[in-house]
Amino acid sequence: MAETAKEISKPLPEITPVNQPFWDGARAGKLMMQKCADCGTWVFCPRPVCGDCSSATLNWLQLSGKGKIFSFTVIREVVGHALRGFAPDIPYVTAWIDLDEGPRFCSNIIGCPVDKVKIDMDVQVVFEDGGNGVTLPKFKPR
Amino acid sequence: MSITRKTAVVGIGETPTDRLGGKPGEPRKSTAEYLAWAARLAMEDAGLTKKDFDGQGLAAIYTTNHSQPFWPEEVAAILGITPAVSLAGGNGGASSVSLLGHAAAAITAGLCDLVLVIAAAAPFSEHGGHRGATADTRDYEMPFGVMGPNCKISFVMSRYMHESGMTEEHFGKIAVTGRYHASLNPNAYLRKPITIEDYKKSRLISDPIRLLDCVLPANGGKAYIMTSAERAKSMRKPPVYLLGWGECNNASVGPRYRANPLITGITQAGKRAFEMSGVSHKDIRCLNLYDDYIPIVMIQIEDLGFCGRNDKGFFEKTDFTFKGDLPIQTSGGMINCGQPSTTGGMLHVIETVRQIRGEAGARQVPNIKFGISTGVGAVNYGKNFGCTAAAILGNEA
Numbered sequence: 001m002a003e004t005a006k007e008i009s010k011p012l013p014e015i016t017p018v019n020q021p022f023w024d025g026a027r028a029g030k031l032m033m034q035k036c037a038d039c040g041t042w043v044f045c046p047r048p049v050c051g052d053c054s055s056a057t058l059n060w061l062q063l064s065g066k067g068k069i070f071s072f073t074v075i076r077e078v079v080g081h082a083l084r085g086f087a088p089d090i091p092y093v094t095a096w097i098d099l100d101e102g103p104r105f106c107s108n109i110i111g112c113p114v115d116k117v118k119i120d121m122d123v124q125v126v127f128e129d130g131g132n133g134v135t136l137p138k139f140k141p142r
Numbered sequence: 143m144s145i146t147r148k149t150a151v152v153g154i155g156e157t158p159t160d161r162l163g164g165k166p167g168e169p170r171k172s173t174a175e176y177l178a179w180a181a182r183l184a185m186e187d188a189g190l191t192k193k194d195f196d197g198q199g200l201a202a203i204y205t206t207n208h209s210q211p212f213w214p215e216e217v218a219a220i221l222g223i224t225p226a227v228s229l230a231g232g233n234g235g236a237s238s239v240s241l242l243g244h245a246a247a248a249i250t251a252g253l254c255d256l257v258l259v260i261a262a263a264a265p266f267s268e269h270g271g272h273r274g275a276t277a278d279t280r281d282y283e284m285p286f287g288v289m290g291p292n293c294k295i296s297f298v299m300s301r302y303m304h305e306s307g308m309t310e311e312h313f314g315k316i317a318v319t320g321r322y323h324a325s326l327n328p329n330a331y332l333r334k335p336i337t338i339e340d341y342k343k344s345r346l347i348s349d350p351i352r353l354l355d356c357v358l359p360a361n362g363g364k365a366y367i368m369t370s371a372e373r374a375k376s377m378r379k380p381p382v383y384l385l386g387w388g389e390c391n392n393a394s395v396g397p398r399y400r401a402n403p404l405i406t407g408i409t410q411a412g413k414r415a416f417e418m419s420g421v422s423h424k425d426i427r428c429l430n431l432y433d434d435y436i437p438i439v440m441i442q443i444e445d446l447g448f449c450g451r452n453d454k455g456f457f458e459k460t461d462f463t464f465k466g467d468l469p470i471q472t473s474g475g476m477i478n479c480g481q482p483s484t485t486g487g488m489l490h491v492i493e494t495v496r497q498i499r500g501e502a503g504a505r506q507v508p509n510i511k512f513g514i515s516t517g518v519g520a521v522n523y524g525k526n527f528g529c530t531a532a533a534i535l536g537n538e539a
Contacts, residue, residue: 011284013280013281014277014281041399042397042399043399044524045282071298071300071403072300073293073349075289075348076345076346076347079292082284083284083287083289089287094286096297096301098400103400104399105524106288106523107286119301138286
């Protein structure tokens with residue numbers, strides 16, 4: 001039986017002991033990231049040890065969710081079988097967002113026409129249901 | 143102990159690239175066939191046979207659909223040789239250039255005096271296989287609809303345009319130059335010349351990346367053979383010596399959680415290669431730069447110090463064709479010759495060797511003594527390449 005676009009699921013993260021606080025936080029409406037207790041650097045994506053000083057003491061902290069668009073693209077085509085669930089959303093924006101506290105985060109810009117998205121635009125996190133109990137932090141202009 | 147001027151490339155082999163198996167009913171070839179074919183071509187070029195490689199070095203590059211941990215041994219089994227020194231290329235697209243240095247080190251240290259460096263892939267013919275995404279990509283890119291490298295390099299290109307003011311004219315010029323060279327290269331896959339208008343009209347895939355910015359996936363195999371500078375003198379073809387080499391992995395300009403993606407590890411790898419070689423920029427007559435995407439070629443020209451950062455004027459005034467001021471991508475690059483997974487990058491080693499030997503036919507750079515080849519691999523979360531390498535080759539030891 002042919003599958004319809006509606007039936008095709010999008011890929012979801014694999015929740016692991018290392019990244020679970022991030023995804024638990026998102027479900028509770030909080031953007032959480034790790035900061036090294038020893039050298040003070042932010043660590044993202046989630047890691048068991050600090051990528052700078054190798055400390056295993058990393059604290060989870062809540063971020064403001066405010067940031068600026070560092071760069072972005074408008075997705076015009078599906079590339080790869082695993083991502084065909086995004087076909088109905090095209091065109092949509094993926095962006096690198098530089099969060100006010102420091103880390104760079106990759107997400108979608110929503111609530112804004114694709115041709116109005118600009119580099120350096122101020123954005124704010126919003127939380128969107130991704131299905132299967134996963135909440136995805138996305139961003140809208142502020 | 144330095145590896146400069148101690149070794150040379152003495153054999154090159156390149157199968158035709160194709161896209162067989164992309165359509166139903168088309169004939170297919172396996173990775174093993176491309177490996178055997180590329181090895182035979184390189185050995186013929188060097189005047190060697192398989193027997194010469196027993197008890198010598200074999201360097202096999204992992205490709206995206208053959209990344210099982212015993213791959214170098216499987217390659218030896220496919221080729222029917224029994225190596226005494228086994229090297230592996232685990233730097234993705236940078237591997238071919240990385241292995242120039244690793245093979246030279248093994249030879250200079252006396253572990254062996256021949257190394258066969260080889261890679262092949264048949265992504266169109268062999269469906270499936272392992273193409274595992276990293277955890278970062280699986281958990282923090284794919285759920286947001288990031289469409290692989292096209293999308294990730296479009297972040298880099300978009301920011302590059304924002305900071306430098308480069309436009310479609312600048313990118314188009316590089317695309318047109320590459321295709322012009324491909325039109326003069328009988329081994330290229332896309333050979334019909336294009337204009338800047340063709341570039342501008344090519345379809346947007348992931349703004350600002352257009353179809354004509356993108357590399358061309360393909361099936362194929364490539365190989366090269368290195369030996370000591372001493373033994374190279376008595377080989378069939380003129381030796382092309384390794385003069386300078388550098389590698390840099392996990393580069394980060396700025397904090398690791400927010401790195402500048404417009405400056406890559408090629409900056410450091412290139413600096414090491416220039417320092418080791420003692421060759422100056424003005425004497426380099428051919429740049430064969432890893433070209434998964436057009437803007438990456440331009441960023442590497444900046445990284446290597448051939449111009450300043452965001453130097454629009456330089457890109458406007460320079461003639462990059464084979465007879466011009468600074469010839470680049472003289473083979474046409476992977477964008478036009480095809481990219482059989484991580485095998486693709488070997489094109490840039492093979493082309494520099496051809497140019498220095500004087501075997502480049504209609505696209506031969508006049509009076510060339512020195513050339514540079516680069517490789518890059520792995521596009522990391524929120525930044526640019528994880529793996530980078532650069533090598534300077536020349537006709538004198």
